[in-house]
Amino acid sequence: MTPQELESAVLSGLLVGGATPDALDVIATMPEEAFSIRFLRDTYIEIKKQALTYGVIDVVLISEAMGGDSLASLVEISRTPGTLANLKGFATLAIKGWRSREMAALLQSGADGIRSARNQEQRDQVIQESVSKLIEMTADSGGVMPVHLGELLSSYMDVLDKRMSGEAGSRNLYTGIQELDAITGGFNPQDLVVIAGRPGTGKTEFALKVIEGATRNGAGALVFSMEMAAMQMVERSVAGAGNLSVSKLRNPNALCDEDWARIHSALEILNNRDIWIVDATDLTIDQIRAVAETHKRRYPHLGVVMVDYIGLIAKPKAERNDLAVGHISRSLKTMAMRTKTPVLALSQLSRKVDERPITARRPVMSDLSESGRIEQDADRIIMLYRDGIYNPNGPAARFAEIILGKNRFGPNGVVYQEFKNGHFVPVDQLVAQEATRMHQETQQQQPKQKPYSTKKF
Incomplete structure (x- = not known):
């Protein structure tokens, strides 16, 4: 040639x-x-x-x-x-x-x-x-060529023009939760978003809700499901799209006509979504990156990658746990940058959360396992808290708090959703915020229990 x-x-x-x-x-x-x-x-x-x-x-x-x-x-x-x-x-x-x-x-x-x-x-x-x-x-530079700032300035002016015309956010990933999208402005194409919570708080369900919002307008999604089998993930997706509890789907003989109508509607919705599931365990981070990058080449409209969850990714042998987790989190961030696709990585919070007094179990950044490395690599960190787990009869029991603990490109904040039938559904923010505030004040006003007296009579 x-x-x-x-x-x-x-x-x-x-x-x-x-x-x-x-x-x-x-x-x-x-x-x-x-x-x-x-x-x-x-x-x-x-x-x-x-x-x-x-x-x-x-x-x-x-x-x-x-x-x-x-x-x-x-x-x-x-x-x-x-x-x-x-x-x-x-x-x-x-x-x-x-x-x-x-x-x-x-x-x-x-x-x-x-x-x-x-x-x-x-x-x-x-x-x-x-x-x-x-x-x-x-000279051996690995073939990498620097880009002069001047080459990018005209492109940045185009970005500003699109922001003025309202087009700038068209490539960002929106969760479909309006209050959260208002704070974040949507997730950027190269973002690593960590979703953290204790077991049972709804991490997978929340990530699936984000995927539902992301794929609504034609974007694709790739899900690495290492905790649940593919059919379990499908069942959760059908339940979410139909606003039904998973327990109902597991007892189909008890379903009424309205339930079946919801299921058919959910199937129609999901059948038109471009969602792919990788059902495998003990995947290494290199395998995840290879699959994701290959999928992006085949389907350039891929809009989000979900990894469920960081703790189940096979760690390199003979390596300290903190270094292994750091290598995994950095590789996930690199994958987002290379594919220009936001990565949702689920993570467990430390058990120390449940060891604190019941009034102080709302998660903070230090509750992340190996928090230093994950916090450093992540662009956004979302922590989930449901008061109903600890206070099932309290006024805030039905609400879930979506705590934006790190937001590299904007302010932090808290968004409320109602946790109903195992799903996150919209709720009036003022109502949820007031119920949570009143419950916290009530807990703080409760007198501390005095220890039994050892005085002999």
């Missing part, structure tokens, strides 16, 4: 495949100078700009950005023979070809400079400059 054919094959893979992890790797390692023809170079510059700014590579948008008269040429490039699976291979060959041309030009320039030098001092200067350029060209 000629250099131009190789370069066209690279552009074809980028235009057809979109902003996949492989595409982002190519963009991070292939310089603009590697394209020998001006039009191919300008096309790559625009591809790079859109991928880094918006996480998409779209032929029509690129054509418009280049003036609107290049669509036919871009379509022709996208038809260049080549396979998406070998995109990085074509890029490597194109880079090697560019380096060979650069090396030949450098050697020729050095030889010409030495021949035309008038004295030894000039010859020494030419040699020194040539050696410096040679070292720069052969």
